[in-house]
Amino acid sequence: MTTEIHFRDDQLIRIWQKVQRGERLTLEDGLTMYRTPDLLSLGKMAHFVQQQKSGDAVYFVLNQKIEHTNVCVLSCKFCDFATKKGRPDAYEMTTEEILSKITPDIHEVHITGGMPADWPWERYLDIVRSIHDKFPNTDVKAFTAVEIDFFHKKFKMPVEEVLRQLYDAGMRTMPGGGAEVFSERVRKLLFPQKIGAKGWFQVHKAAHKLGIPTNSTLLYGHIETLEERLIHMMKLREAQDETGGFLTFIPLAFQPGDTGIKPKNQFTSAIDDLKTIAISRLMLDNFPHIKAYWVMLTEEVAAMALNFGADDMDGTVGGEKIAHNAGAISPMTLAKDQIIRIIKDAGKIPVERDVYYNPLKLYTDNIIGKIPYLNSVPFYANFEKGQYRILPVAPRRMGVLSEQNQIDAGLFSLMDYFNQHEKLELMGWCIATRDQVKSVMLFSNEGWLDLNGKTIGITDDTATSVKLLKVLLEKKYGVSAKFERLHAGVNDYSKYDAVLLIGDEALRANKTGLDGFELVFDLAREWYDWEKLPFVFAVWAMKKSLPEERKAELKEMIAYSLDKTAGDFVAAAGVYGKSVGLTDAETQEYLAGFNFNLGEREREGMMKFRELARVESVRT
Numbered sequence: 001m002t003t004e005i006h007f008r009d010d011q012l013i014r015i016w017q018k019v020q021r022g023e024r025l026t027l028e029d030g031l032t033m034y035r036t037p038d039l040l041s042l043g044k045m046a047h048f049v050q051q052q053k054s055g056d057a058v059y060f061v062l063n064q065k066i067e068h069t070n071v072c073v074l075s076c077k078f079c080d081f082a083t084k085k086g087r088p089d090a091y092e093m094t095t096e097e098i099l100s101k102i103t104p105d106i107h108e109v110h111i112t113g114g115m116p117a118d119w120p121w122e123r124y125l126d127i128v129r130s131i132h133d134k135f136p137n138t139d140v141k142a143f144t145a146v147e148i149d150f151f152h153k154k155f156k157m158p159v160e161e162v163l164r165q166l167y168d169a170g171m172r173t174m175p176g177g178g179a180e181v182f183s184e185r186v187r188k189l190l191f192p193q194k195i196g197a198k199g200w201f202q203v204h205k206a207a208h209k210l211g212i213p214t215n216s217t218l219l220y221g222h223i224e225t226l227e228e229r230l231i232h233m234m235k236l237r238e239a240q241d242e243t244g245g246f247l248t249f250i251p252l253a254f255q256p257g258d259t260g261i262k263p264k265n266q267f268t269s270a271i272d273d274l275k276t277i278a279i280s281r282l283m284l285d286n287f288p289h290i291k292a293y294w295v296m297l298t299e300e301v302a303a304m305a306l307n308f309g310a311d312d313m314d315g316t317v318g319g320e321k322i323a324h325n326a327g328a329i330s331p332m333t334l335a336k337d338q339i340i341r342i343i344k345d346a347g348k349i350p351v352e353r354d355v356y357y358n359p360l361k362l363y364t365d366n367i368i369g370k371i372p373y374l375n376s377v378p379f380y381a382n383f384e385k386g387q388y389r390i391l392p393v394a395p396r397r398m399g400v401l402s403e404q405n406q407i408d409a410g411l412f413s414l415m416d417y418f419n420q421h422e423k424l425e426l427m428g429w430c431i432a433t434r435d436q437v438k439s440v441m442l443f444s445n446e447g448w449l450d451l452n453g454k455t456i457g458i459t460d461d462t463a464t465s466v467k468l469l470k471v472l473l474e475k476k477y478g479v480s481a482k483f484e485r486l487h488a489g490v491n492d493y494s495k496y497d498a499v500l501l502i503g504d505e506a507l508r509a510n511k512t513g514l515d516g517f518e519l520v521f522d523l524a525r526e527w528y529d530w531e532k533l534p535f536v537f538a539v540w541a542m543k544k545s546l547p548e549e550r551k552a553e554l555k556e557m558i559a560y561s562l563d564k565t566a567g568d569f570v571a572a573a574g575v576y577g578k579s580v581g582l583t584d585a586e587t588q589e590y591l592a593g594f595n596f597n598l599g600e601r602e603r604e605g606m607m608k609f610r611e612l613a614r615v616e617s618v619r620t
């Protein structure tokens with residue numbers, strides 16, 4: 001997949017070279033991009049990064065906003081939502097009123113509101129707990145850092161305790177609001193009572209430590225300078241390097257309303273909006289997602305943003321008030337069909353997601369799944385996808401989507417292939433290792449025999465490595481451990497005696513070590529030393545029901561792509577390798593350690609594992 005850009009602004013060429021090499025952009029680069037008249041080239045650069053991160057996927061969620069009250073102790077200049085108790089427009093919702101706004105199809109409830117002086121702590125917990133208990137399919141994204149800090153001060157509890165109690169009540173992620181612009185100058189002028197950058201980051205980092213992923217925002221288009229916007233992005237990038245806990249970045253276009261900061265109808269321009277989306281995609285190289293929040297951008301600009309770096313459309317957003325009270329001209333709710341149409345029109349895959357960005361349902365055909373790990377890159381680096389669209393997806397999720405007939409072909413986790421062999425056909429390629437793999441690792445505080453009765457945190461990303469771990473523990477070492485699934489995103493590993501990680505996360509931790517764990521075991525090496533056979537982690541397979549010419553076409557595409565890679569793994573995956581902390585030599589060595597062709601020995605390894613894992617009979 002190559003991208004050619006015909007620049008009208010030569011100043012961007014140097015930045016494009018950096019982007020292609022995976023190098024980090026500077027404040028100066030950011031300013032050059034903001035000042036360029038060459039909007040389309042900027043968009044193409046951002047789209048290149050978007051494709052690397054998310055393939056053709058654009059995520060949306062069926063969500064409902066709950067703004068439980070507009071009564072607020074603060075009086076921020078830019079806010080047209082908050083009011084004071086007793087005023088005619090003031091409202092406070094009861095838990096029952098809140099529950100009546102939610103329907104069982106909703107996957108994410110986004111709670112944020114004013115900060116009244118007289119609500120007891122239990123009232124907030126009750127809201128979260130009641131939603132969690134009554135709607136098991138709905139995850140709660142709740143309370144900005146400003147609200148968490150308010151709870152901490154008002155209820156005299158450490159921030160960590162506030163977060164822990166909310167998590168126990170059912171809160172799963174935190175929204176990104178309250179960040180505004182990380183500039184003391186702007187804070188003093190527009191929101192002097194709000195926590196500044198320091199407080200905001202303290203809360204988010206505390207959440208990440210507890211295993212609560214969070215979002216981030218930037219409020220732009222008021223009195224801030226371009227430098228201030230970019231410094232804001234760079235502060236977020238630095239924090240993400242530290243914790244990895246941010247899911248998405250949301251540039252919020254300022255809605256002037258009656259705030260008096262700008263004339264009422266002076267919205268940000270579409271060009272500024274698209275530049276800000278594209279620049280954030282390029283600057284925030286360690287953020288998985290960039291959100292085009294249609295509520296503030298309008299549907300039209302959000303639709304264009306999907307080819308300017310954004311891969312996240314928020315969702316249906318029932319009941320939004322903050323932006324609409326300030327004069328937002330977007331509709332109050334977007335119907336699911338409308339979101340799907342916008343994403344399809346942009347040439348993307350509409351992916352309905354849960355709160356952690358796990359795909360739940362896809363709304364187009366011709367989809368090829370892509371394991372989002374370095375070891376799958378040799379197959380995809382030179383892939384000419386033609387009519388197909390690529391969905392990066394963790395192996396286990398790919399299995400679930402395939403069960404629902406939503407994927408035509410992909411690299412399947414071996415266990416998923418075993419379980420679905422009646423509907424899937426092998427294609428002749430795999431990811432197998434002879435010896436160590438370096439990316440399926442058990443980080444432990446105990447040797448194998450001492451893991452008996454201990455609790456192991458296991459990746460939720462694949463069934464195969466988990467099964468391999470269980471086979472090794474039970475059949476090689478004769479011990480039995482307890483297992484607890486890790487969820488997507490950040491996790492608190494300190495509560496486990498050992499953790500099983502796979503993919504890029506394992507590669508990274510293998511290199512730097514994982515805090516709190518002294519021992520590291522490579523599961524492929526454990527297998528090889530025991531069985532003297534390669535271990536097959538994943539196999540290429542396609543739907544048996546595809547027409548024969550389609551099958552032949554797919555096989556040809558993969559053969560062509562792998563052939564073009566031709567063992568030059570640095571050319572194919574050097575930039576990717578760097579993003580997980582590997583030098584070019586390490587990337588070459590890591591990828592050269594795999595067998596990508598499903599040969600006799602690999603098939604033998606598969607059969608042996610199937611026997612040990614006691615999976616029903618399957619012809620390979």
Ligand code: V47
Nearest residue numbers: 078079175176177178215217219252253254255326
């Ligand atoms: O922090 C307030 C902003 C934010 C105005 O995390 C305004 O997924 C524009 O954070 N014009 C709250 N913006 C909303 C928010 C959010 C929205 C959507 C998704 C997510 C997420 C988070 O709204 C506030 C403030 O920055 N805001 N007033 C205004 N007049």
